[in-house]
Amino acid sequence: xxxxxRSMISTVPQEYDDVARTVERAGGFLHVLRSVPAxxxxxxx
Numbered sequence: 001x002x003x004x005x006r007s008m009i010s011t012v013p014q015e016y017d018d019v020a021r022t023v024e025r026a027g028g029f030l031h032v033l034r035s036v037p038a039x040x041x042x043x044x045x
Contacts, residue, residue, distance in 0.1 A: 006032045 001023055003009060009030070010016045020030045 001028060001030050002033070003030070004033045006034075 006016060009019050009032075023030050
């Protein structure tokens with residue numbers, strides 16, 4: 001499973017770890033392109 005951000009799986013570390021374990025038990029893998037959150041979006045005025 002490929003996801004651009006870790007937070008797309010879960011913002012809670014324990015939930016993310018649970019999902020990663022489930023994916024790995026099923027024979028897959030989880031790959032995150034960027035693990036740091038992006039800067040907050042500031043809308044244009």
